[in-house]
Amino acid sequence: MALTNTQYDLLIREYDQRKLRNETAADERIAYINENVPGYRQLGDEIASLGSRALERLLGGDKAALDDINEKIDALSEKRAALLKEAGYPEDYIKVRYDCPDCSDTGYINGRKCHCLKQKIVNILYSQSHISELLEEDNFSTLSYDYYKDADLDRFRAAADAARIFADDFDKDYQNLLFCGTVGTGKSFLSCCIAKQLLDSGHCVIYFSAIELFERLSDIMFDRGDPGELMSVREDLYNCDLLIIDDLGTELTNNAVAAELFSLLNERHLLHRSTVISTNLSLEDLKDRYEDRIFSRIAQRYNIYRISGPDIRRIKKTGQNRIRKE
Numbered sequence: 001m002a003l004t005n006t007q008y009d010l011l012i013r014e015y016d017q018r019k020l021r022n023e024t025a026a027d028e029r030i031a032y033i034n035e036n037v038p039g040y041r042q043l044g045d046e047i048a049s050l051g052s053r054a055l056e057r058l059l060g061g062d063k064a065a066l067d068d069i070n071e072k073i074d075a076l077s078e079k080r081a082a083l084l085k086e087a088g089y090p091e092d093y094i095k096v097r098y099d100c101p102d103c104s105d106t107g108y109i110n111g112r113k114c115h116c117l118k119q120k121i122v123n124i125l126y127s128q129s130h131i132s133e134l135l136e137e138d139n140f141s142t143l144s145y146d147y148y149k150d151a152d153l154d155r156f157r158a159a160a161d162a163a164r165i166f167a168d169d170f171d172k173d174y175q176n177l178l179f180c181g182t183v184g185t186g187k188s189f190l191s192c193c194i195a196k197q198l199l200d201s202g203h204c205v206i207y208f209s210a211i212e213l214f215e216r217l218s219d220i221m222f223d224r225g226d227p228g229e230l231m232s233v234r235e236d237l238y239n240c241d242l243l244i245i246d247d248l249g250t251e252l253t254n255n256a257v258a259a260e261l262f263s264l265l266n267e268r269h270l271l272h273r274s275t276v277i278s279t280n281l282s283l284e285d286l287k288d289r290y291e292d293r294i295f296s297r298i299a300q301r302y303n304i305y306r307i308s309g310p311d312i313r314r315i316k317k318t319g320q321n322r323i324r325k326e
């Protein structure tokens with residue numbers, strides 16, 4: 001699937017504006033330092049005039065000009081950095097602070113799309129923009145154990161620890177996670193925690209409810225839509241760094257589409273691409289719902305965590321107190 005020209009233009013304009021905003025902010029910091037740190041501007045002027053002198057000599061055929069002058073420029077730059085430090089500013093104060101330092105907010109690295117641009121495209125194509133708002137609230141920094149006690153607390157703690165390890169070790173350790181448990185016990189919350197950490201570290205994450213995923217899969221199976229686009233959706237689903245499937249079991253089951261889902265999970269496993277699944281169903285229910293043999297084979301590749309406890313979403317909504325610890 002591809003962006004329309006308008007969507008692409010809007011995205012690139014967003015990049016241009018972000019780049020400009022960050023560069024202007026750096027220019028303003030430099031202007032401030034030039035005004036307020038004595039000697040800083042003069043050193044800058046000296047460096048600039050040395051640079052233009054080097055260029056003149058170079059154009060005049062003097063090949064040694066650069067080495068000679070570079071040394072002087074380095075010495076002056078060091079002096080300038082020392083002035084900045086003495087005045088109490090961090091070393092990188094005058095540098096541009098890009099939102100994505102990897103591509104300097106251009107969206108491209110050596111002509112190829114940067115991970116930040118790829119993820120933005122995925123967000124637009126799969127209407128994931130709402131996810132970024134959700135992730136501002138649901139992430140490891142807001143994770144709380146206060147809603148659980150006793151065995152529920154032990155289970156949630158084990159699942160949360162597994163989620164942290166999964167995200168921390170994502171690049172070196174291939175794993176899949178399956179969170180099961182009743183409604184509102186924190187399964188989707190943990191998936192969001194993982195998604196947020198991996199998105200922040202530049203990975204490509206696709207987050208689907210099982211209902212949305214089954215719709216996409218059936219479009220692919222029954223060739224509903226533009227063949228090029230279907231191919232591209234298929235490629236994204238099979239190749240994204242992390243696929244998160246929320247609420248497996250809520251979709252309308254259809255054997256053919258379920259088989260497509262399991263072939264997707266199988267293929268991702270062969271490619272060592274991780275998947276995180278959450279479901280309100282028990283493992284027994286899942287086996288009943290999908291073909292036992294296929295499901296069991298898939299389940300072997302997942303670390304399974306059962307979460308139990310009160311419906312936290314309801315508690316939050318009704319404003320009840322968190323569980324009091326004895």
Ligand SMILES: [Zn+2]
Nearest residue numbers: 100103114116
């Ligand atoms: Zn980037």
